C-alpha cells in the first residue's frame with residue numbers, strides 16, 4: 001500500500017451523511033411513525049431510488065431524462081405481474097370464464113395467458129427481470145440516442161415522449177396490462193400475505209437498506225475515474241472525446257444505472273403499496289422525480305433521498321387539501337429552486353448545516369468553502 | 385500509395401465543404417516522424433479545420449488522411465486518439481472544476497472504457513507519471529489547485545500536459561501561445577522543443593517571432609490551400625506569402 005496525499009483520498013462524502021441517513025430511515029422513522037405513516041414513508045422512499053438515479057445521470061452526467069417513470073414502471077409492473085399471477089390461481093378465480101388468469105384478462109375476453117406473462121410465474125425470473133429489464137430498456141434507448149449524439153433538450157423530449165408512448169400502450173392494451181386501473185388486488189408472495197403488519201415492516205426495512213445500498217453504489221461510481229470522466233464530459237464533452245473516450249458508452253452506462261435503481265424502486269413500490277398503475281409511468285411522475293432530485297440537490301445523492309421524502313410528504317399534505325393548487329405550487333417550487341437554489345437543499349446544508357455541526361463538535365474545522373466554489377465542491381456532499 | 389507509408393502523416397487531395405464553401409480544397413500535406421511543423425496563414429485560412437479533419441472532429445468530403453498507414457477519415461474520434469493523435473483546442477479546454485491532478489488523471493491512457501474506468505486504481509505508477517508530466521509543464525506545485533483558478537497560460541500548459549500524459553506520436557496544437565505574456569511565450573517555446581523530441585508536432589501560430597523561435601518547416605495556408613512551404617527565412621522573402629499574410 002502506498003500512502004496517498006490528502007487530496008487523493010475522500011471525495012464524495014464521509015460516513016457521516018450515510019450514518020445520519022441510516023439513523024433516520026432505520027431508527028427514527030420506524031420509532032416515530034405508526035404503521036400507516038411508515039408505509040407512506042416507504043412509498044416515498046421508493047421514489048428516492050429514481051431521484052438518486054437522476055442525481056447520477058442528470059446532476060453528474062448532465063443527461064436530463066424526463067422519462068424515468070418508464071423504468072420505475074417496468075420494475076413495478078414486473079413485480080406486479082408475478083404477484084397478480086399468484087393471486088389468480090384457479091381456485092380463487094373459479095367464477096371467471098377462464099379460471100387461472102388475471103381477472104382483467106377475463107373481463108377483456110382473453111382466454112389464455114399471453115406469452116410474455118408466462119415467465120412471470122417464476123419468482124426467480126421476476127427478480128431477475130426487476131434488476132435487468134429497466135437497464136436493458138435504458139440500454140436500447142441510450143444506445144440509439146447517445147451513439148447518434150442526441151443530447152440535451154432533444155434527449156429530454158424524446159424520453160418524455162417514450163414515457164407517453166408506454167403509458168398509452170399500457171392504457172390501450174387493457175387485456176394484457178390491466179389498463180388505466182393498473183394491476184391491482186395483489187395479496188401474497190409465495191403464500192405470504194404482503195399486506196399484514198410484519199410484511200409491511202419487513203418491506204420498509206428492505207426498501208431502506210436497498211436505498212442506502214444504491215446511495216453507496218452511486219458514491220462508489222462517482223468516486224472513481226469513471227465519476228470524474230462523467231462530470232468532465234458534462235462540462236467539456238469534446239475534450240473528453242478527444243482524450244480517447246467513447247463518450248456515448250459513458251452516457252449509456254450512467255443512464256442504465258439510473259434505470260436499474262429506478263426499477264428497484266418500482267418493484268418496492270408494488271410490494272409496499274399493493275398495486276401498480278400507469279399513473280406512475282407517464283409524464284407527471286417522471287417530472288416529479290426530476291423535481292425531487294432538484295429540490296434535494298442534483299449533485300447530492302443524499303439530497304435526492306431527502307428531496308423525494310420532503311416533496312412527496314408536502315404533496316400528501318397539500319394535494320389532498322387543495323388538489324388544483326398543488327400543481328401550481330410544485331411548479332413554483334421547481335422554478336424557485338432552479339433560480340435561487342440550483343444545488344437544492346444539499347447546498348443549504350453545505351453552507352450552514354456543516355458549520356453548525358462543527359460548532360457542536362467544537363472542532364476547529366476549516367470554514368465552509370465560499371459560495372463561489374459551490375457547483376463542484378460544497379454541493380457534493382461532505383467532500384472534505 | 386506505398387511511398388506514403390514512409391510518412392507518419394500523409395494527407396492527400398483533402399477537401400471539406402461546408403454547404404458549398406470549401407474550407408479545405410484539394411490539400412496535400414505530409415509529415416515525417418519526429419518532425420516539428422508550424423502552420424501559419426490569415427484568419428479563416430482553414431488551419432483549425434485542417435486539425436479538425438485529422439482528429440476526426442470534422443469529416444472530409446473527399447480525400448484521404450493516412451496516419452502510420454491507417455486511414456483516419458472514417459475512424460471514430462476516440463480510436464484516432466488511441467492510434468496516437470493528440471489534439472489541443474484553440475481555446476484552453478480543461479476541466480475547470482477539477483484539480484490539476486484530476487485533469488491529468490482524466491487523460492491517463494488506462495481505464496478508457498466504462499468498466500476500465502470503474503475498475504481504475506490510482507496506483508503509484510499513475511501518481512508518478514502525473515507528477516512527471518506536471519513537472520514538465522511546470523505545474524508540479526499546483527497539483528491540488530482547482531484548474532479553473534490557473535492563469536490563462538497555465539491552462540494552456542495543462543491542456544498540453546493532458547495530451548503529453550497519453551504520449552501521442554502526433555500532437556496537434558492550435559495556437560498554444562494565444563493570450564500568453566512574453567515570458568510565458570518564451571517558456572512555451574522551450575516546452576514545445578522538449579516535447580517535440582521523440583514525436584511529431586503540428587503547431588498553428590500567428591506570432592511570427594514565436595514561429596521563428598521554434599524553427600522547423602513552415603506551411604502557409606491560404607483559402608484552404610497550401611500557398612508555400614519551407615523554412616521561415618525563405619518564406620519571408622516569398623512575394624505571395626508577403627501579399628496574403630506577412631505584409632500586414
Ligand SMILES: Nc1ncnc2c1ncn2[C@@H]1O[C@H](COP(=O)(O)OP(=O)(O)OP(=O)(O)O)[C@@H](O)[C@H]1O
Nearest residue numbers: 402405407425426427428429430431432433434474
Ligand atoms: N463547421 C463549419 N461550418 C461552416 N463553416 C465553417 C465551419 N468550420 C469552419 N468554417 C469556415 O471555414 C473557414 C476556415 O476556418 P478555420 O477555423 O479553419 O480558420 P483558421 O485558419 O483556423 O482561422 P483563425 O486564424 O481565425 O483561427 C472559415 O471561413 C470558417 O468560417
Ligand SMILES: [Mg+2]
Nearest residue numbers: 431432433474
Ligand atoms: Mg483557428
